[in-house]
Amino acid sequence: MKILVVNAGSSSLKYQLINMETEAVVAKGTCERIGIAGGKLTHKSNGKEFVVERELPNHTVAIKLVLDELVDKEAGVIASMDEIDAVGHRVVASGEAFTKTTLVTDKVMELMDEIAELAPLHNPAAILGINACRAVMPNKKMALVFDTSFHATMPDYAHLYAIDYEDYKQYKVRRYGAHGTSHKFVAGAAAEYLKKKPEELKIITCHLGNGSSISAVKGGKCIDTSMGFTPLAGVPMGTRSGDIDVAAIDFLCNKKGMSMEEGLTYLNKKCGMLGVSGVSSDFRDLTAAKEAGNDRARLALDMFAYSCKKYVGAYMAALGGLDCIVFTAGVGENTPEVRKAVLSDMQAFGIELDENKNLFKNDGSIHDISAEGSRVRVLVIPTNEELVIARETAALV
Numbered sequence: 248m249k250i251l252v253v254n255a256g257s258s259s260l261k262y263q264l265i266n267m268e269t270e271a272v273v274a275k276g277t278c279e280r281i282g283i284a285g286g287k288l289t290h291k292s293n294g295k296e297f298v299v300e301r302e303l304p305n306h307t308v309a310i311k312l313v314l315d316e317l318v319d320k321e322a323g324v325i326a327s328m329d330e331i332d333a334v335g336h337r338v339v340a341s342g343e344a345f346t347k348t349t350l351v352t353d354k355v356m357e358l359m360d361e362i363a364e365l366a367p368l369h370n371p372a373a374i375l376g377i378n379a380c381r382a383v384m385p386n387k388k389m390a391l392v393f394d395t396s397f398h399a400t401m402p403d404y405a406h407l408y409a410i411d412y413e414d415y416k417q418y419k420v421r422r423y424g425a426h427g428t429s430h431k432f433v434a435g436a437a438a439e440y441l442k443k444k445p446e447e448l449k450i451i452t453c454h455l456g457n458g459s460s461i462s463a464v465k466g467g468k469c470i471d472t473s474m475g476f477t478p479l480a481g482v483p484m485g486t487r488s489g490d491i492d493v494a495a496i497d498f499l500c501n502k503k504g505m506s507m508e509e510g511l512t513y514l515n516k517k518c519g520m521l522g523v524s525g526v527s528s529d530f531r532d533l534t535a536a537k538e539a540g541n542d543r544a545r546l547a548l549d550m551f552a553y554s555c556k557k558y559v560g561a562y563m564a565a566l567g568g569l570d571c572i573v574f575t576a577g578v579g580e581n582t583p584e585v586r587k588a589v590l591s592d593m594q595a596f597g598i599e600l601d602e603n604k605n606l607f608k609n610d611g612s613i614h615d616i617s618a619e620g621s622r623v624r625v626l627v628i629p630t631n632e633e634l635v636i637a638r639e640t641a642a643l644v
């Protein structure tokens with residue numbers, strides 16, 4: 248069985264064709280600059296990279312180009328579109344409308360339109376991608392895989408905000424979380440690595456990248472996560488502030504003459520590591536700047552690690568203990584300084600890092616970086632969101 252995984256953004260479309268027998272990526276690529284001049288497809292297959300420069304006025308033209316490439320004589324990997332058994336679409340927000348992977352139907356797409364306002368930067372783009380695929384492959388089974396689904400198991404006292412309950416009921420304002428497919432993948436992979444059943448484990452998964460979120464996973468189910476109604480909440484991130492007293496935003500908007508919309512753009516794009524350091528949102532740049540003596544880069548990194556540490560502590564309490572901590576995503580997988588800082592001075596909680604093991608070179612495999620005798624196992628697990636989307640789609644169809 249072959250599954251095409253599609254992740255559509257407003258001006259981009261990423262895809263992977265995955266062979267489910269081997270779980271290997273047969274081909275993958277990205278369409279860029281959809282709807283703006285200078286469209287481009289970069290396609291990788293058979294160990295080679297192919298670049299097609301062509302105007303991509305909309306997502307339908309883009310997906311047509313992808314399918315042409317997949318069956319192309321030179322760049323192709325399949326003889327015809329019939330070899331694609333189903334399509335799995337990544338969707339950022341499900342609201343309360345969907346709690347699990349869902350087959351695409353007209354009715355489902357109506358519901359998708361209704362909840363689009365929950366993630367105005369992401370969901371409308373996903374809808375464009377889904378509709379484009381439906382137009383080009385009308386008979387193909389398609390599944391929607393939501394970033395929020397894994398968090399649907401959070402108990403009410405964890406996912407609700409202490410606002411007027413009637414407002415929650417009417418407007419569905421609550422914590423939804425994000426990166427769910429990644430948290431699910433690494434929590435499952437950790438159990439497999441530890442040769443334990445997911446039901447036996449209490450795990451904290453730290454997805455630390457440009458966007459970061461931390462989840463508490465008990466018995467294979469998410470019981471809490473750091474992102475909220477939107478991905479703005481939780482630990483500070485590349486350009487997002489993370490948790491902040493909302494009254495401070497009103498104060499800042501007044502002082503800086505910003506509307507609420509501008510204030511939210513500010514909090515999403517100009518704060519976090521970038522805002523504090525004044526250097527960059529990229530952890531590689533920040534680590535280099537800190538080493539060169541830049542104190543604001545040091546401060547940004549310290550704030551990040553301290554915030555992550557507080558979530559780890561809080562989630563140990565929420566879980567009632569801890570068996571394993573997992574680091575994943577760009578920063579979690581590649582930045583030993585961050586892992587070390589997050590887990591420093593936590594011996595009292597049974598968490599001990601082996602400093603040498605922590606310096607491993609990322610080779611795409613799982614690394615156990617806990618010290619001999621550490622009660623809590625510390626693992627670094629490369630995430631694979633596309634594989635989760637493909638697995639869920641295959642299971643559904």
Ligand code: ADP
Pocket residue numbers: 455456457458459485528529530531532576577578581582
């Ligand atoms: P996104 O949230 O956009 O998916 P990623 O998970 O790719 O982000 O993480 C990007 C972050 O990972 C950047 O801050 C980058 O500095 C950091 N990083 C550190 N080392 C590496 C590396 N070797 N490869 C990729 N990203 C790295």
